């Protein structure tokens with residue numbers, strides 16, 4: 001099995017990128033990150049990639065007059081690296097259907113909630129405001145529906161009485177750095193695929209909320 005070529009899209013700190021790069025380095029993932037693309041020039045994840053000797057690109061959405069024009073250029077840039085897998089790791093742009101369709105089945109995202117709860121943004125505060133006792137994180141295939149793609153893996157994180165969005169996010173991050181490399185590893189081992197509207201692992205369809213990583 002040849003090593004997977006992975007392109008990672010970021011907008012910020014890149015701690016999930018770091019976890020995936022580390023997992024490639026340790027051979028947990030049979031693949032390599034061949035490029036890191038950010039829509040923000042000041043994303044610290046770019047520094048993480050440069051420190052690891054990985055090619056970086058900045059494609060700012062502010063330089064384009066429409067979401068479609070931006071995504072057309074982004075799709076071309078991603079394609080230029082001939083990826084087996086495209087990983088959204090805190091990439092904070094909603095992707096147009098044309099780009100999603102081009103990479104459907106080989107594009108993953110990590111979302112800080114137990115999908116289908118709390119699609120969109122500000123998930124930690126929303127869970128606290130709703131007085132939930134459990135929160136978590138989901139890895140899912142990317143589809144046209146925002147955060148609506150087939151879920152691959154989830155990890156639960158209890159919400160503590162004195163939690164703030166930041167303290168909760170910190171514990172969610174810890175779980176992200178476990179389940180995202182695991183999902184990428186499964187994909188690189190060709191054990192993870194996507195059918196029309198569900199994820200498949202080891203030739204078995206995953207339940208709608210994917211597999212749960214032990215708390």
Ligand SMILES: Nc1nc2c(c(=O)[nH]1)N[C@@H](CN(C=O)c1ccc(C(=O)N[C@@H](CCC(=O)O)C(=O)O)cc1)CN2
Pocket residue numbers: 088091092093094095096097100109110111112120121141142143144145146147148149
């Ligand atoms: N078509 C899809 N695009 C994206 C998906 C997806 O599942 N389908 N996942 C998101 C990731 N994401 C949450 O996990 C997310 C990212 C960004 C936004 C959003 O509202 N973005 C705004 C800009 C916000 C900002 O710049 O801070 C926007 O694009 O106008 C919601 C959810 C990635 N894309």
Ligand SMILES: NCC(=O)N[C@@H]1O[C@H](COP(=O)([O-])[O-])[C@@H](O)[C@H]1O
Pocket residue numbers: 010011012013014015016017045089090091092110111112120121137173176
């Ligand atoms: N809606 C997408 C979203 O909110 N994704 C979240 O952005 C953060 C990126 O952190 P990182 O840059 O340190 O990997 C992660 O917590 C991820 O779940």
